[in-house]
Amino acid sequence: xxxxxxxxxxxxxxxxxxxxxxxxxxxxxxxxxxxxxxxxxxxxxxxxxxxxxxxxxxxxxxxxxxxxxxxxxxxxxxxxxxxxxxxxxxxxxxxxxxxxxxxxxxxxxxxxxxxxxxxxxxxxxxxxxxxxxxxxxxxxxxxxxxxxxxxxxxxxxxxxxxxxxxxxxxxxxxxxxxxxxxxxxxxxxxxxxxxxx
Amino acid sequence: xxxxxxxxxxxxxxxxxxxxxxxxxxxxxxxxxxxxxxxxxxxxxxxxxxxxxxxxxxxxxxxxxxxxxxxxxxxxxxxxxxxxxxxxxxxxxxxxxxxxxxxxxxxxxxxxxxxxxxxxxxxxxxxxxxxxxxxxxxxxxxxxxxxxxxxxxxxxxxxxxxxxxxxxxxxxxxxxxxxxxxxxxxxxxxxxxxxxxxxxxxxxxxxxxxxxxxxxxxxxxxxxxxxxxxxxxxxxxxxxxxxxxxxxxxxxxxxxxxxxxxxxxxxxxxxxxxxxxxxxxxxxxxxxxxxxxxxxxxxxxxxxxxxxxxxxxxxxxxxxxxxxxxxxxxxxxxxxxxxxxxxxxxxxxxxxxxxxxxxxxxxxxxxxxxxxxxxxxxxxxxxxxxxxxxxxxxxxxxxxxxxxxxxxxxxxxxxxxxxxxxxxxxxxxxxxxxxxxxxxxxxxxxxxxxxxxxxxxxxxxxxxxxxxxxxxxxxxxxxxxxxxxxxxxxxxxxxxxxxxxxxxxxxxxxxxxxxxxxxxxxxxxxxxxxxxxxxxxxxxxxxxxxxxxxxxxxxxxxxxxxxxxxxxxxxxxxxxxxxxxxxxxxxxxxxxxxxxxxxxxxxxxxxxxxxxxxxxxxxxxxxxxxxxxxxxxxxxxxxxxx
Numbered sequence: 001x002x003x004x005x006x007x008x009x010x011x012x013x014x015x016x017x018x019x020x021x022x023x024x025x026x027x028x029x030x031x032x033x034x035x036x037x038x039x040x041x042x043x044x045x046x047x048x049x050x051x052x053x054x055x056x057x058x059x060x061x062x063x064x065x066x067x068x069x070x071x072x073x074x075x076x077x078x079x080x081x082x083x084x085x086x087x088x089x090x091x092x093x094x095x096x097x098x099x100x101x102x103x104x105x106x107x108x109x110x111x112x113x114x115x116x117x118x119x120x121x122x123x124x125x126x127x128x129x130x131x132x133x134x135x136x137x138x139x140x141x142x143x144x145x146x147x148x149x150x151x152x153x154x155x156x157x158x159x160x161x162x163x164x165x166x167x168x169x170x171x172x173x174x175x176x177x178x179x180x181x182x183x184x185x186x187x188x189x190x191x192x193x194x195x196x197x
Numbered sequence: 198x199x200x201x202x203x204x205x206x207x208x209x210x211x212x213x214x215x216x217x218x219x220x221x222x223x224x225x226x227x228x229x230x231x232x233x234x235x236x237x238x239x240x241x242x243x244x245x246x247x248x249x250x251x252x253x254x255x256x257x258x259x260x261x262x263x264x265x266x267x268x269x270x271x272x273x274x275x276x277x278x279x280x281x282x283x284x285x286x287x288x289x290x291x292x293x294x295x296x297x298x299x300x301x302x303x304x305x306x307x308x309x310x311x312x313x314x315x316x317x318x319x320x321x322x323x324x325x326x327x328x329x330x331x332x333x334x335x336x337x338x339x340x341x342x343x344x345x346x347x348x349x350x351x352x353x354x355x356x357x358x359x360x361x362x363x364x365x366x367x368x369x370x371x372x373x374x375x376x377x378x379x380x381x382x383x384x385x386x387x388x389x390x391x392x393x394x395x396x397x398x399x400x401x402x403x404x405x406x407x408x409x410x411x412x413x414x415x416x417x418x419x420x421x422x423x424x425x426x427x428x429x430x431x432x433x434x435x436x437x438x439x440x441x442x443x444x445x446x447x448x449x450x451x452x453x454x455x456x457x458x459x460x461x462x463x464x465x466x467x468x469x470x471x472x473x474x475x476x477x478x479x480x481x482x483x484x485x486x487x488x489x490x491x492x493x494x495x496x497x498x499x500x501x502x503x504x505x506x507x508x509x510x511x512x513x514x515x516x517x518x519x520x521x522x523x524x525x526x527x528x529x530x531x532x533x534x535x536x537x538x539x540x541x542x543x544x545x546x547x548x549x550x551x552x553x554x555x556x557x558x559x560x561x562x563x564x565x566x567x568x569x570x571x572x573x574x575x576x577x578x579x580x581x582x583x584x585x586x587x588x589x590x591x592x593x594x595x596x597x598x599x600x601x602x603x604x605x606x607x608x609x610x611x612x613x614x615x616x617x618x619x620x621x622x623x624x625x626x627x628x629x630x631x632x633x634x635x636x637x638x639x640x641x642x643x644x645x646x647x648x649x650x651x652x653x654x655x656x657x658x659x660x661x662x663x664x665x666x667x668x669x670x671x672x673x674x675x676x677x678x679x680x681x682x683x684x685x686x687x688x689x690x691x692x693x694x695x696x697x698x699x700x701x702x703x704x705x706x707x708x709x710x711x712x713x714x715x716x717x718x719x720x721x722x723x724x725x726x727x728x729x730x731x732x733x734x735x736x737x738x739x740x741x742x743x744x745x746x747x748x749x750x751x752x753x754x755x756x757x758x759x760x761x762x763x764x765x766x767x768x769x770x771x772x773x774x775x776x777x778x779x780x781x782x783x784x785x786x787x788x789x790x791x792x793x794x795x796x797x798x799x800x801x802x803x804x805x806x807x808x809x810x811x812x813x814x815x816x817x818x819x820x821x822x823x824x825x826x827x828x829x830x831x832x833x834x835x836x837x838x839x
Contacts, residue, residue, distance in 0.1 A: 065775075065778065099312075101445055101446050105312055108309070108312055108391065111391045112392065112393075143391050143392060178440075183391060184389075184391035186306070186388075186389050187389075
């Protein structure tokens, strides 16, 4: 019953939590976040880098095809550089959201990336949702939880978000042109037996 | 009140009765019936079209429950045309269904298999096994839904495959279904895993062959206890892969090659959007729709039948006329479904869309007349020359009706500007009394009178888009687009009927409603590269409009296309992949259309034409052929690519 002990913090409580809990001696923290054009990309990294010594990070760079994205690309590069400076022990992994033929593959790509990681010595994984797409972050969390359960690790998962509804509204989504379920959340979708039952 | 024009997609109509009440057999008659006696059932059929062009509706028409429902009610006069077409297509033979079809939407989980870290051979085997298991389940489900007694059903194997019956569990229907379910369930578990299991964990029986398509030749039904079922009938199984463009290109190519094998007895159709193809192939396909060999060992035409639901190549004019017929038939069927029309015996949408022009107001005519005089004075054109130009306009007799006064004046104004372009300039500037003859004679034709109407539309808000044929042409040969546009007109007519006022819509109302709708549709565009496509569309449309409204109307009826030299265009997909991708989606979603190898000025051009919606939105002509010359560099600038 993982969610029995779920807690929710807002505002200043978050930095206090980072300083007092994640920053405590003996905690081995890994941050997973998006290194994209979104100005929110750097906020939580900045806050955690201030409070948590020895934090490691895996930054995800979502790649999408398209023309005329030079501004977005240079902003993402600047954010990624800044985040790497904030967390010296960090990697930036590029994840293709779409395959060459336009199929959505980001969810499975990120799952493949995470399944190759070792979590044995990690006490806490912080996932910063602020600058990650829905199609990436949901499979990411699910995959992480499954990996930890399979390896019988008691590693904590913390979800953090720097919320800005106005910013969300001003970002234009690059959608897939066909309705589909998020990777890992299909359930019985498409299963003919369930349709005929 | 429900407007069936807004409920276009066949998937939304659950019952065959509801579907049959509105479906038009015209697309099946036009595109499929000509092939009924040869290719339609004995080789791989590939049907391509833009979204909303009616692919899924075609497949639904051949569904067994649809055929059974149709035959149960064959005496209903409203089903007559559909029944006739399905007989023509040989889906019904001797008053009995002859095919048992099953539509498999490809948009579920097949594409995921291609992301597995296994070798290509295993991935295609898994794809094929999943597809076959679902086809088998689909066929049996169709029989069950049509209340066929499954105990009377038996699988008829190919003569050389009798021994393989047990391998697919085909010795009884129960076993056949059980085996298919097991295969589907096992592959589905694999597909559903977020992290793909290692190859070792893929059970051996999944890796082994499961090939019902290589065994089954027919499905026999009947021989039941009742007198009606005394005779056994053999149905030809038909599998329809819908929306196959979602598959990985390699996966689809391998699947096509597998389905195109001549020994397969199951009929197989692949329905896909045009963007199933790589931009290079897509541009080539719309350039030359004649079959092209693209699969190793497979020859288009002999092993496959390719059907395009959009106009392409040299038959474009024929396609437009054909689509008008289809659209009129569909709209009449839909109108009859609406009680507000039906109770008043209003059965044709065409009759309710007035075609009478609405000239501009007298005050505006006066202004236009003053402008003609002003132009004459400004260019120092003599009164006798003006009279001659006016006489040219007066002597022009259009095919339908007479020219309204506003159009006549606008034509005279165009002729004044044309006259000025065709005389030596110094003659007018320095010799006031001079009245030189133009270098080429001036004349008025349909193109020019259309240019005059376009100018009046933009200057004086004269209605330009009205009448059934205009509505059909705005549909860009896409049923869904046509219906979306028609829906707003139908709603307005219905409101008038309910209010008890005159039902038919005048030109001004039609014009306004169609333009508003086009603006709304463009605002709701939502597909990959939407922004870039919109930039291209806006760039082309703005330039076309500027040129179309030049005072001498040198481009005739107006421009609605962007021409790139054919040789330059052919380098586009390879040299400018990002731009090719933008055009690819523009074409796939009807924002643009391609008219390649267009001869003009002793050169071959590839015309990028605007679709019906952008044409309406920006107020351009619907007449084809007028284009502005451009280049790939200019197109790149439109999307902000350096």
